[in-house]
Amino acid sequence: MPRPGKNSYSDQKPPYSYISLTAMAIQSSSEKMLPLSDIYKFIMDRFPYYRENTQRWQNSLRHNLSFNDCFIKIPRRPDQPGKGSFWALHPDCGDMFENGSFLRRRKRFKVLRAEHLASKNHQMIHYFHNQHNQTKLGLASSEGATMAGIGRLPHFQPYNINGSQSTGFRHPFAIENIIGRDYKGVMAGGLPLASMMHHFGYPVPSQLSNMVSSMWPHVGMMDSMTGMAVPQDYGHFGVPMKTICHASGQTIPAVPVPIKPTASLPSVSAIPSLAVNPSSMCPSQTTQAGVAVSLLAQSSASHPETKGTMLHSVLVHS
DNA sequence: TAGTGTTTACTAGTTG
DNA sequence: CAACTAGTAAACACTA
Numbered sequence: 001m002p003r004p005g006k007n008s009y010s011d012q013k014p015p016y017s018y019i020s021l022t023a024m025a026i027q028s029s030s031e032k033m034l035p036l037s038d039i040y041k042f043i044m045d046r047f048p049y050y051r052e053n054t055q056r057w058q059n060s061l062r063h064n065l066s067f068n069d070c071f072i073k074i075p076r077r078p079d080q081p082g083k084g085s086f087w088a089l090h091p092d093c094g095d096m097f098e099n100g101s102f103l104r105r106r107k108r109f110k111v112l113r114a115e116h117l118a119s120k121n122h123q124m125i126h127y128f129h130n131q132h133n134q135t136k137l138g139l140a141s142s143e144g145a146t147m148a149g150i151g152r153l154p155h156f157q158p159y160n161i162n163g164s165q166s167t168g169f170r171h172p173f174a175i176e177n178i179i180g181r182d183y184k185g186v187m188a189g190g191l192p193l194a195s196m197m198h199h200f201g202y203p204v205p206s207q208l209s210n211m212v213s214s215m216w217p218h219v220g221m222m223d224s225m226t227g228m229a230v231p232q233d234y235g236h237f238g239v240p241m242k243t244i245c246h247a248s249g250q251t252i253p254a255v256p257v258p259i260k261p262t263a264s265l266p267s268v269s270a271i272p273s274l275a276v277n278p279s280s281m282c283p284s285q286t287t288q289a290g291v292a293v294s295l296l297a298q299s300s301a302s303h304p305e306t307k308g309t310m311l312h313s314v315l316v317h318s
Numbered sequence: 319t320a321g322t323g324t325t326t327a328c329t330a331g332t333t334g
Numbered sequence: 335c336a337a338c339t340a341g342t343a344a345a346c347a348c349t350a
Contacts (some may be wrong), residue, residue: 017340036322060341066324073323082350084322105339 014047016065018057019105021047022071026089033074033088036062069093071108 014021025042034042040058043050050057065071070093070268074086 019340056342058342062323063325063342064340083320107337 011049011052013049017105018061019068020052021062022064022087023093026071026087033086035082035086036065036084039087137207155218 016024021043022039026032028042029038039061040054042056043061065073065087068155069092072088074084074088074089076082082088
């Protein structure tokens, strides 16, 4: 990577693959699906590098959308006139990048043929249309998830039901998770940033997020609570950071939980720090964490293999 | 007609 | 070193 301080980084190529960039764009949308033109726009808005050679990278991006099973095409409804379809993330593609590199996945996400047909052409469409309707109706998230049959889909939490990201969960592809993601279980919370930097050849989140904020200041900022980068627009719960938890004026250390499930990972109920004490948290954090833990417990019961992933976004008051 | 979507082919880099 | 992933180019079909 070029050294900071020299010229501007804004026209440097971001350290993300097209898959990452596309996923970020999709995850940034309120309905978790975007038409191609809006994906282009998201990328160009945030990464000046992609304001040039548009034909080249947009062709590549379209290739990725078609080629990779992690993206699903959602046909427009009659009340959504326009060109092209919407693109969304496959619910099960959440941990493709669990090795921490957003340039290269640990494995290509591939759905089984039968699932491919069913899931890409029916179930997902059904879900997204349901989600849209429930968003309009303001149904509770768990209710909506059940109705849409998405409760069976472990990685895909129904964000933005009720018009806000109220569950406290963030899809692993959410831009703030991609940019400011925990690295192989490193605890960002009480560790001096400088000491973390010595451990990895590739930037750990603090490095990466510092780099990102210096290269692309319009993308994100450092989260004072976690040392992780978050976009300027959102905190970890999809609301401006100021509104999250500063009632007492003090910063509350947050402990990102390793995204990768480990053999030693205790059950949710066995994690002392997850025994959330509502009185010790600000209201929004209480609600968010409560819902998160509750959903997590639900999901873990039926999908224990996803526990680690689900835990990733739960911020724990230490 | 421009934008969108699919497919094939190739190169380069990474991983096991 | 084989297998894999990412990026790129290009051809072609479809459609608003």
